[in-house]
Amino acid sequence: MEEGKVISQSVAESAAAYAIIHAQFGDALSAFDGNETMPFFEVLNTALWPEIALYMRDHPKLRFTYMACLSGVDYQAEEKVGIVCNIESLGQFNHKLAVKVKCARQGGSIPSVACVWHTANWHEREAYDMFGMLFTGHPDMKRILCPDDWEGYPLLKDYKVQESYHGIKVPY
Amino acid sequence: MQELDIAGMGSVRVTRKNNNVVVLEKDLATEQMVLAMGPQHPSTHGVLKLECLTDGEVITEAEPYLGYLHRCFEKCCENVDYPAIVPYTDRLDYLAGMNSEFAYAIAVEKLLDVEIPRRVEFIRVIVAELNRIASHLVAIGTYGIDLGAFTPFLFCFRDREIILSLLEWASGARMLYNYIWVGGLACDIPADFNKRVKEFIDYFRPKTVELYKLLTENEIFVKRTRGIGIMPADVAVNYGWSGPMLRGSGVKWDLRRNDPYSIYPELDFIVPVPDGTVSEVGDCLSRHLVRALEMEESLKIIEQCIDKMPSAEGFNPRAAVPKRVRPKAGEVYARAENPRGELGFYIQSDGKSTKPLRCKARSSCFVNLSAMKDLSRGQLIPDLVAIIGSIDIVLGEVDR
Numbered sequence: 001m002e003e004g005k006v007i008s009q010s011v012a013e014s015a016a017a018y019a020i021i022h023a024q025f026g027d028a029l030s031a032f033d034g035n036e037t038m039p040f041f042e043v044l045n046t047a048l049w050p051e052i053a054l055y056m057r058d059h060p061k062l063r064f065t066y067m068a069c070l071s072g073v074d075y076q077a078e079e080k081v082g083i084v085c086n087i088e089s090l091g092q093f094n095h096k097l098a099v100k101v102k103c104a105r106q107g108g109s110i111p112s113v114a115c116v117w118h119t120a121n122w123h124e125r126e127a128y129d130m131f132g133m134l135f136t137g138h139p140d141m142k143r144i145l146c147p148d149d150w151e152g153y154p155l156l157k158d159y160k161v162q163e164s165y166h167g168i169k170v171p172y
Numbered sequence: 173m174q175e176l177d178i179a180g181m182g183s184v185r186v187t188r189k190n191n192n193v194v195v196l197e198k199d200l201a202t203e204q205m206v207l208a209m210g211p212q213h214p215s216t217h218g219v220l221k222l223e224c225l226t227d228g229e230v231i232t233e234a235e236p237y238l239g240y241l242h243r244c245f246e247k248c249c250e251n252v253d254y255p256a257i258v259p260y261t262d263r264l265d266y267l268a269g270m271n272s273e274f275a276y277a278i279a280v281e282k283l284l285d286v287e288i289p290r291r292v293e294f295i296r297v298i299v300a301e302l303n304r305i306a307s308h309l310v311a312i313g314t315y316g317i318d319l320g321a322f323t324p325f326l327f328c329f330r331d332r333e334i335i336l337s338l339l340e341w342a343s344g345a346r347m348l349y350n351y352i353w354v355g356g357l358a359c360d361i362p363a364d365f366n367k368r369v370k371e372f373i374d375y376f377r378p379k380t381v382e383l384y385k386l387l388t389e390n391e392i393f394v395k396r397t398r399g400i401g402i403m404p405a406d407v408a409v410n411y412g413w414s415g416p417m418l419r420g421s422g423v424k425w426d427l428r429r430n431d432p433y434s435i436y437p438e439l440d441f442i443v444p445v446p447d448g449t450v451s452e453v454g455d456c457l458s459r460h461l462v463r464a465l466e467m468e469e470s471l472k473i474i475e476q477c478i479d480k481m482p483s484a485e486g487f488n489p490r491a492a493v494p495k496r497v498r499p500k501a502g503e504v505y506a507r508a509e510n511p512r513g514e515l516g517f518y519i520q521s522d523g524k525s526t527k528p529l530r531c532k533a534r535s536s537c538f539v540n541l542s543a544m545k546d547l548s549r550g551q552l553i554p555d556l557v558a559i560i561g562s563i564d565i566v567l568g569e570v571d572r
Contacts, residue, residue, distance in 0.1 A: 119412030
């Protein structure tokens with residue numbers, strides 16, 4: 001954060017929440033990015049992600065009870081894919097945070113948090129369906145929107161549409 | 173469903189309905205049967221397939237299969253300019269196009285940091301709330317059909333038609349509007365629009381009471397929905413439920429109140445939450461009740477907007493519409509309260525392109541439907557229909 005910059009109240013609240021998480025997990029997290037539109041931090045030690053998630057949900061001063069959204073993202077330049085989770089405390093506190101977790105673009109995996117927030121269950125399946133990263137520990141890791149035998153992961157930036165599917169020409 | 177030892181009957185299989193124990197089977201274990209409901213089934217409200225594992229009349233497991241209506245919304249977004257995505261958002265939740273456009277416009281405007289003219293905000297809220305009523309009318313009407321009440325459906329669609337005519341008058345289209353643009357509106361509302369909307373409110377207000385008496389207070393309807401598909405508040409939050417589903421579980425959470433956007437903070441309305449007097453909190457009837465009561469609140473909001481709206485003098489609905497939408501590099505997650513819950517857009521911009529790097533729609537129905545497995549476990553097959561209806565899914569938004 002630049003010094004002397006006026007930050008809004010919502011970003012300040014997110015920063016305070018981040019400070020609590022950072023005190024517990026330290027170097028496993030990246031620095032806090034306090035931008036106005038979506039304050040976030042990244043989980044550097046991905047193996048700790050479920051533990052961090054549980055801490056965020058259950059800590060009495062955090063109570064991130066509600067996962068609004070989990071989006072898969074293709075970071076082509078970094079040779080990575082990842083997820084962005086928008087999490088907030090519903091009804092108890094006002095803070096919101098976005099958490100990013102990244103993994104290798106080819107055959108990478110991220111620990112699942114479906115056991116922490118049920119919302120993540122289908123969203124992780126969708127991220128796998130579209131980007132191909134596996135979620136370890138997920139109760140039901142399979143495609144959700146595309147057919148089970150679809151080839152490739154459609155939302156990757158270098159995705160090529162398969163030419164035919166079960167003998168049917170795929171038009172584009 | 174559970175097994176109980178009742179004196180004189182031995183081990184019996186029972187289910188609970190309205191706090192009464194209903195004996196289903198006595199000393200019987202039927203063979204498990206797989207029953208596929210859908211993708212073409214009248215009560216699934218679209219192309220949704222439910223694969224149910226049944227034990228007699230009782231569902232032991234219901235697994236939803238979706239994707240039949242997947243139209244690659246997110247992939248399309250990466251290939252068109254920001255303003256060109258607006259028509260695609262109409263096709264997400266096609267029963268509430270205005271609300272979807274509204275949510276998308278908010279997201280991009282947050283990235284752009286533009287000031288929206290006040291009159292635009294008022295018009296947006298009016299059309300969005302009109303659309304909310306239209307959407308709830310479909311939800312209530314079709315829910316009646318699911319449970320065997322055909323008349324309310326016809327009443328609902330009669331009234332909905334008036335709203336669609338109003339919106340068509342304003343935007344030129346009945347359902348897929350492309351009216352709320354990034355930074356403004358496609359055009360101003362017609363000169364007499366507010367007068368006609370007021371006439372509609374005067375006409376519609378008694379109709380909500382009529383509808384309430386006809387359906388919500390109908391004994392058969394209540395018996396089919398009360399105590400069915402109960403979702404406790406904490407589980408609902410954990411599932412990420414939003415909108416009438418979450419409020420049906422007794423959580424007073426409305427984004428128009430709790431994470432206000434546009435001019436909602438200036439407006440006076442209440443967030444109806446069932447208190448357990450008519451329904452059991454969290455059951456199908458509660459969710460229906462929330463929708464039925466919300467229509468009245470929407471009418472109130474529209475009335476206030478009409479009264480407070482700045483005059484059309486010197487008004488240009490496209491004054492703040494950027495010639496070229498090219499947001500600065502960054503990410504945003506913005507959302508709005510749709511008739512079905514929280515519709516959010518996660519947009520990532522690289523700062524150079526006029527196309528988003530990533531645009532994800534967080535669909536409310538998708539999230540609400542994900543609890544289907546838990547909701548249907550141990551329910552009877554006819555109750556499954558009541559549960560699906562109460563979720564009020566629009567498959568266009570589920571599959572995107």
